Amino acid sequence: MVLGTYKEALSARSTDKQIQKISQDGGIVTALLSFALDEKIIDGAVVAGPGKNMWKPEPMVAMTSDEILAAAGTKYTFSPNVWALKEAVRQYGLEKVGTVAIPCQTMGIRKMQSYPFGVRFVADKIALLIGVYCMENFPFESLRTFISEKMGVSPDLVEKMDIGKGKFWVYTADEELSIPLKETHGYEQNGCNVCLDYVAELADVSTGSVGSPDGWSTVLTRTDAGESVFKLAVDAGLIETKPMENVKPGMGLLEKLATDKKTKNQKTIDDRIAMGLPVPYKASTEKEDPLANY
Amino acid sequence: MLARIKEFLGMESKPSDAGEVVSKEEVEKVAEEKPKPKIGYIHLSGCTGDVMSLSENYDILAPLLTEMVDIVYGQTLVDRWDIPEMDIALVEGSVCLQDEHSLHEIKEVREKAGLVVAFGSCAATGCFTRYSRGGQQAQPAHESFVPIADVVNVDLSIPGCPPSPEIIAKTVVAVLNNDMDYLQPMMDLVGYTEACGCDLQLKIVNQALCIGCGTCAMACQTRALDMTDGRPELNSDRCVKCGVCYIQCPRSWWPMERIKKDTGL
Numbered sequence: 372m373v374l375g376t377y378k379e380a381l382s383a384r385s386t387d388k389q390i391q392k393i394s395q396d397g398g399i400v401t402a403l404l405s406f407a408l409d410e411k412i413i414d415g416a417v418v419a420g421p422g423k424n425m426w427k428p429e430p431m432v433a434m435t436s437d438e439i440l441a442a443a444g445t446k447y448t449f450s451p452n453v454w455a456l457k458e459a460v461r462q463y464g465l466e467k468v469g470t471v472a473i474p475c476q477t478m479g480i481r482k483m484q485s486y487p488f489g490v491r492f493v494a495d496k497i498a499l500l501i502g503v504y505c506m507e508n509f510p511f512e513s514l515r516t517f518i519s520e521k522m523g524v525s526p527d528l529v530e531k532m533d534i535g536k537g538k539f540w541v542y543t544a545d546e547e548l549s550i551p552l553k554e555t556h557g558y559e560q561n562g563c564n565v566c567l568d569y570v571a572e573l574a575d576v577s578t579g580s581v582g583s584p585d586g587w588s589t590v591l592t593r594t595d596a597g598e599s600v601f602k603l604a605v606d607a608g609l610i611e612t613k614p615m616e617n618v619k620p621g622m623g624l625l626e627k628l629a630t631d632k633k634t635k636n637q638k639t640i641d642d643r644i645a646m647g648l649p650v651p652y653k654a655s656t657e658k659e660d661p662l663a664n665y
Numbered sequence: 666m667l668a669r670i671k672e673f674l675g676m677e678s679k680p681s682d683a684g685e686v687v688s689k690e691e692v693e694k695v696a697e698e699k700p701k702p703k704i705g706y707i708h709l710s711g712c713t714g715d716v717m718s719l720s721e722n723y724d725i726l727a728p729l730l731t732e733m734v735d736i737v738y739g740q741t742l743v744d745r746w747d748i749p750e751m752d753i754a755l756v757e758g759s760v761c762l763q764d765e766h767s768l769h770e771i772k773e774v775r776e777k778a779g780l781v782v783a784f785g786s787c788a789a790t791g792c793f794t795r796y797s798r799g800g801q802q803a804q805p806a807h808e809s810f811v812p813i814a815d816v817v818n819v820d821l822s823i824p825g826c827p828p829s830p831e832i833i834a835k836t837v838v839a840v841l842n843n844d845m846d847y848l849q850p851m852m853d854l855v856g857y858t859e860a861c862g863c864d865l866q867l868k869i870v871n872q873a874l875c876i877g878c879g880t881c882a883m884a885c886q887t888r889a890l891d892m893t894d895g896r897p898e899l900n901s902d903r904c905v906k907c908g909v910c911y912i913q914c915p916r917s918w919w920p921m922e923r924i925k926k927d928t929g930l
Contacts, residue, residue: 376930430879449895451879472878478915479880481924486850487832489825489886489909491718508876510895560895561873562916573930593930649872651919665921 373629373662375572377591378598382583382618383610395445395533396580397588399610400471400501403576405436406604413469413498417459418442419450425527427511430455432463445503447532448511453479460496467498473505474568481573499600502571504579504625506534506632507559517558522548535580564639565650567664569629576601582625583618589625633662701732702752702841706739707774709767710794710810711758715785718827719755722834729834733841753840754778759787759794760816762809768816775817780840782821783855786907788813789824790860793905812858822854826886826907847923860908862889862899870896874916884913 374380384397394401407413420431420442428450433439453476459468472480477500484494518526518541533540538549571577575597582589590612592598604610615622643650655661706716720726736742737749754774761767775781786792791812799808813819823836839847862885869875877895889903890910897910911917924930 449877449892451877451882451892451895454879454882454892457883475876475915476878476880478919479878479883479913481928482915482920483880483884483913485920485923485927486913487829487835488823488912489829489884489907490913491829492831493883494831512894560876562876565874565916566876573924573928594928649868650874651916663921665919 373626373633374570374591375568375577375593375664377577377593379590379592380615380622381590381592381612382587382615383578383590383605383612384587386609386611390440390443391586393440394443396586397578397583397590398443399578399588399590400503401439401443402609403501403600403604404433404439404469404471404499406607406609407469407499407600408433408436408439410603411467412600412603413467414465415459415463416469416471416499417452417455418471419446419452424511426514426529426532430458432459432465434463444531445533447509447534448514449508452476453483456480456497457490457493460493466496468496469499469501470497471501471503472571472574473503473508474571474573475505475562475566477502477571477573478568499596500573500575501597502574502577504570504577504581506569506628507556507563509555509559513558513560517550517555521550521554524548535585565636565643565652567633567636567640567652567662569632570625572664581628582615582620582622587613587618589615589622630662637661701735703737703750704734704753704755705737705748705751705774705778706742707748707754707756707770708740709756709758709771709788709813710761710764711785711787713757714827715757715787715825718785718825718830719833721830725834729837734837748773748777750777752779754781755784756781756788756813757785759791759810760813761807762811763804763807771813771817780820781813781817782823783813783819784823785828786824786826786860786905786909789822789854790858790906790908792826792860792907795906814855814858819855821848821851822857823851824854824857824860824908824912826905826909850918850920853918854912857908857912860911861906862897862901862904862910864908864911865890865897865899865914868911869914869916876916878915881910881914884909 383399385402390398390401404416415432415434418431418433419428422429428446430450430452452470452472459465483490487494515526528543529541531542537552539552539555540549575594577591578588580588592601605612637655640650640652641654644654652665737751738745760771783789787794789812794810797808797810865881879892881897882890882892887903887905889900891898
């Protein structure tokens with residue numbers, strides 16, 4: 372299964388006009404975390420909050436919907452959110468923690484839950500893990516470099532960044548600029564090139580723009596916890612949905628991108644193994660399912 | 666190893682079906698019919714933090730200690746001076762090479778125990794006792810402290826300073842259920858005796874594997890790690906060489922099958 376195990380796939384967006392305005396696509400992460408907070412399904416959430424430098428996020432423990440809203444929108448560089456989970460439990464004393472994670476962070480969290488060697492009483496406090504689709508991540512200086520040198524605009528003027536239609540986009544107050552993604556390859560961090568997970572296969576619920584029309588997100592509900600909170604938010608009228616069969620470009624594109632990432636990165640894994648370099652995954656020749664995440 | 670665990674649970678280990686999954690009924694039957702595993706707690710040079718972490722499993726501790734296992738040896742736990750035969754020896758603390766009693770004790774434990782478990786980072790990696798340099802009261806000559814695997818063969822390694830109460834409970838249950846798949850990483854960790862926070866730099870960052878997720882910094886038990894520009898940055902003054910940061914990293918080893926089982930995904 373190239374998209375991992377999931378219960379339901381839907382196209383969805385937040386019905387909240389404010390979230391729609393600020394968020395990246397359908398505003399699913401913001402809507403779900405705010406809803407879970409209001410309903411006391413979680414006591415707080417670890418999110419990629421605004422940092423000192425514009426576009427350089429810092430992990431933040433959000434205790435209110437406003438703080439979650441302030442962290443809305445995709446940042447294309449690191450925010451080590453897993454780091455702040457312990458802070459959320461220890462300093463903030465949270466019993467039920469929500470968080471948003473890219474696939475590698477989801478993997479770190481799930482490994483910690485299965486094998487909590489040194490992580491005392493954090494594993495059982497993760498109440499909601501929302502995963503976002505991720506092809507690759509850029510070091511902050513990479514991002515600055517290709518925006519200023521290749522796109523010819525100061526990163527400080529950028530108001531929104533986006534990836535879509537095969538391009539990297541930036542929006543300033545009066546300009547809309549893009550370069551083909553081909554030109555950003557080589558700027559991503561190398562660790563991403565062995566990652567076999569595009570759609571956060573181990574999250575409670577995963578979401579991202581791919582597969583849905585502009586302003587909407589594709590949602591995969593995976594665990595009982597993920598399905599439950601998503602359904603409650605839909606029933607409460609905070610999220611509206613459409614069947615995936617009725618939207619374009621649809622599931623085909625999501626499956627294609629996930630397959631592309633796995634195929635390309637499995638080759639990197641095979642090459643590394645052939646060179647004798649360490650990698651925690653199996654060679655393609657050892658795998659029953661070449662698209663599996665191990 | 667497999668044979669030994671099966672043996673003390675009363676299961677015959679046949680080489681032909683070594684990989685076969687033992688049914689739940691079989692395990693329960695064995696648990697009913699066979700004597701409870703005998704466990705000893707051996708305390709070498711450690712701070713007692715590991716046994717405190719074990720006792721933090723209060724919700725399962727009473728049934729664990731009384732119904733599931735027999736504690737046959739251990740300071741403060743059992744009134745006994747000589748080391749008896751036992752199925753599992755949990756060893757806390759590193760071995761002081763100048764302390765002949767410690768050397769003698771660990772060797773005797775190795776002879777009398779079916780499984781020797783390096784329990785906690787001092788036993789597993791040396792941890793903070795690696796910084797010992799002698800010259801202190803009450804034993805000024807004591808300066809050389811090594812993980813127990815330097816002196817005897819070890820079967821399982823459970824690092825952590827201390828190991829979390831959960832990993833202790835999970836390990837004990839896995840041993841009782843003969844869940845070798847769960848224990849496999851702990852068998853693999855037996856060779857990991859020279860741990861350091863710098864392993865992240867050498868084995869993850871320098872090997873083009875780091876993705877800046879922050880799991881290592883979360884796992885660090887002494888706050889020796891910061892994340893700087895998406896990479897772990899070690900404050901070596903704070904690092905105790907417990908090894909947990911590297912062990913917890915999703916790019917050092919990846920237990921996908923177990924995670925699938927645990928999450929149902």
